[in-house]
Amino acid sequence: MSDEEHHFESKADAGASKTYPQQAGTIRKNGYIVIKGRPCKVVEVSTSKTGKHGHAKCHFVAIDIFTAKKLEDIVPSSHNCDVPHVNRTDYQLIDISEDGFVSLLTDSGDTKDDLRLPTDENLLKQIKDGFADGKDLVVSVMSAMGEEQICALKDIGPK
């Protein structure tokens, strides 16, 4: 792509695919997979060999990386599945707004203000308490398929 055609999007990579195909038989535990359009982390894979039920099949049990819901799928092992590109980026936490958004400092020095506080109660409490105490916090943001969410917290301040 030449510079003139470069479009800016606030979220994921411009034009790059959010998923890539991978043969079902090669997807392992702790890998990622798309089930019913949701990006998921695989917690269990079992393969049934070719037999009375037809072609060999992989049975996946996976957890949606954003909603923590359990999803499952069965796919012939020679078929391709979609695997999401999952990125983790660290940002320094600058501010928490009243309506539940966070203000983050990016590597390039810009602020990123479009992210909400996480819904997970433990993480939410840690962030709020840590910020209220004036600690220096770095949040890890996981992004996949156009969605983003804070998934972890680090205290980098002096002890």
Place this chain on the structure above:
Amino acid sequence: MDEIGLKAAHSAVFKDSDSLEGICTRIEGYDFNQGVNYSGLLKSMLSTGFQASNLGEAIEIVNNMINWRLSDETIAENGSEKENDPTYIESVRTKVFLGFTSNLISSGIRETVRYLTEHRMVDVIVTTTGGIEEDLIKCLSPTYKGDFSLPGAELRSRGLNRIGNLLVPNDNYCRFEDWIIPILDQMLKEQLEENVLWTPSKLIARLGREINNDSSYLYWAFKNKIPVFCPGLTDGSLGDMLYFHSFRSPGLIIDLVQDVRAMNSEAVLASPRRTGMIILGGGLPKHHICNANMMRNGADYAVYINTAQEYDGSDSGARPDEAVSWGKIRDSARTVKVHCDATIAFPLLVAETFASGSKKFSA
């Protein structure tokens, strides 16, 4: 021994017997000095004894079943106009229920069943899931003869499945999967867009239409509108296909209730026709047919061909008389159980009944 003792012993051993002459059939087997006459050989079974006699009786009962007409009954004087119309009453025949287990369709009995459905010689069929899929799979890829003694672990490593002394390669089931999944997709589409409510018998009729191959009994059953019931539809490769299909394209619904209505109605609404049951093997097909006939206070004819025994109280092994106690067979009915593997007995039975040239079947 003294004179009196000898006389007592003599009369104990040589007890006077009733005469059976003219009351019971004399036992006499086939005489090969006549040459090899297969028809004569089969007819001689009735007087050969043991299971050959039972088979001979089964042949007689099935011929009675086939040849019965409503005109054989005395009609009530105040019957309806239809009941007094001679052409009508001569056209009313026995409704024949045929049941068989899946392994028989894996075997060459499939060809005998195909003959019966091709010529509309039976009215209702009940079978288990393998009885459906094995017929369809044989149109895609054949089953082969193996041996009972082939070692399981080695067969598994070679991708061969054993059914008795038959072998079905895994590849056959893969082809079945490739063939059926698009059909299930289409059926789901029709369910969602045209409000079709599928039942096992409707699904089976659809598969018979789709296979479109005249070596398949299901194709002929579809063409001749012979319903095929399989209430245990999920218990086989077909069930596995439904299971996998539900992950990729969920939502296909298959209604059992409609089918039990249809099956029982076949029996209940059969009158004034008589009903006859020909059941090969035991298990679900045997019970399902008997149960439906219970709804009309019992079938008029019953022929069982199976190898099961009654000592364990199983329904599979139960003799026709047990079904009489339930009202599944009338106490006036003619019944017989032939203790024999159906792969031997059934073709011989059909040879002397349905297939013998002198019987006519209306198209």
